[in-house]
Amino acid sequence: GAVVSQHPSRVICKSGTSVKIECRSLDFQATTMFWYRQFPKQSLMLMATSNEGSKATYEQGVEKDKFLINHASLTLSTLTVTSAHPEDSSFYICSARGQSYEQYFGPGTRLTVT
Amino acid sequence: GQQLNQSPQSMFIQEGEDVSMNCTSSSIFNTWLWYKQEPGEGPVLLIALYKAGELTSNGRLTAQFGITRKDSFLNISASIPSDVGIYFCAGPRNSGNTPLVFGKGTRLSVIA
Numbered sequence: 001g002a003v004v005s006q007h008p009s010r011v012i013c014k015s016g017t018s019v020k021i022e023c024r025s026l027d028f029q030a031t032t033m034f035w036y037r038q039f040p041k042q043s044l045m046l047m048a049t050s051n052e053g054s055k056a057t058y059e060q061g062v063e064k065d066k067f068l069i070n071h072a073s074l075t076l077s078t079l080t081v082t083s084a085h086p087e088d089s090s091f092y093i094c095s096a097r098g099q100s101y102e103q104y105f106g107p108g109t110r111l112t113v114t
Numbered sequence: 115g116q117q118l119n120q121s122p123q124s125m126f127i128q129e130g131e132d133v134s135m136n137c138t139s140s141s142i143f144n145t146w147l148w149y150k151q152e153p154g155e156g157p158v159l160l161i162a163l164y165k166a167g168e169l170t171s172n173g174r175l176t177a178q179f180g181i182t183r184k185d186s187f188l189n190i191s192a193s194i195p196s197d198v199g200i201y202f203c204a205g206p207r208n209s210g211n212t213p214l215v216f217g218k219g220t221r222l223s224v225i226a
Contacts, residue, residue, distance in 0.1 A: 002159075004156075006156075034213055034214075042218075043202065043216050043217065043218045043219055044157070044202075044216050046213050046214075049213055091154075093156045093157075095156075100162075101145045101147070101162075101206045101214075102147065102159060102162050103147070103159070103204075103214055104159060105149075105156035105157045105158070106156050107155055107156045108154070108155060108156045110154070
């Protein structure tokens with residue numbers, strides 16, 4: 001149980017375009033989903049907390065207009081990187097939480113902006 | 115804010131050896147979680163601890179929730195090559211519906 005999927009696993013896009021990443025909880029309802037960014041050899045950096053049916057809460061320094069988060073259902077959250085630039089290239093990971101504090105992570109999405 | 119300090123940062127061990135790593139904080143945590151991340155993958159939950167003093171095992175892995183609620187350790191017995199990865203400790207930032215705080219991780223390398 002507690003499986004979280006992400007799509008796509010890898011994406012390459014041109015500078016200035018937008019990219020959407022999907023995060024799904026496959027076998028449980030996630031009241032809360034989280035989006036993280038991870039740079040090589042570093043820990044996970046929380047970008048935002050997403051609750052179903054409400055606006056996401058962004059961490060300090062994360063541009064909400066650049067990283068659009070939608071949590072339309074208890075099993076799906078999306079992150080859209082708008083007007084992507086090379087510095088947005090990173091490993092993006094979502095996680096989902098049900099009733100307890102345990103978070104289950106997706107396999108991650110490697111974004112490369114050329 | 116709350117921070118989790120993990121040690122060691124990295125370790126190289128021989129296959130078959132036991133491993134011990136720990137996580138400390140200046141703040142009290144009511145939950146401790148241990149994750150393992152392999153290259154190019156998301157972290158996988160290994161063990162969750164909810165009670166001070168709790169000792170929980172998952173196969174060759176054993177983790178304990180410190181009595182002071184400010185530390186936790188993770189032991190791996192009889193290491194094998196597939197134990198290679200980064201091990202993160204984590205705990206909820208506050209009570210209620212809050213994000214996790216993560217340590218910086220312990221990178222484990224196993225030499226066959």
